[in-house]
Amino acid sequence: MNGWSLPIATHRLALRDFVASDWEVVHEYGSDAEVVRYMPWGPNTEQDTRAFIGRAIASQSEEPRTKFELAMTIAESGRLIGGCGIRISRPDDLGADMGYCLRRDCWGKGFGTETSRALVAFGFQELGLHRIIATCDPENRASSRVLEKTGMRREALLKSDSKIRGSWRDSYLYAIIEDEWRDLNG
16 A cells, blocks of 8 residues: 555545456447547557556556556446546656546536546645646647646647557647646645
8 A cells, every 4th residue: 555545535526546347337438439539549449448457457556656547436426437547757857647538428517627636636745746747639629628727738739749540640738837736726
């Protein structure tokens, strides 16, 4: 046990470690072409989803733990509605990247913003990070809005940054540093 405060509780959600039995629900949204349209992965095969869950579970016992791939669940019911994660990608510089993915029937309900804010708070309060980044496809306006509502600022347009299903795609780079987050959450 690393001593992290998991699950992460928000107003409506609990962000918890994945367990093996989550794979079927994860596969429902991970194999939905519309859900993964802007993702560098998917649509998942059953094997892809099982491998992801296996990696997520394996990372839970790493010391030091640098990857937090978490199930997004409705706190009241425990219903799994998506996945999210924060990964310490630059430990010497206290930097991490984060992301999220929601099943389609949960879009437009504020769950992405609630999750994103919780991941940023976890990163600064629990992990002691200095900087957190996220990327999104410029055509994914909903994700851009989520990141901006979280307090992140768009820093760059990364040209031909990701190869998604055979095509090179641009990415917006968003970031927030701890001082900015503290100012917003005074």
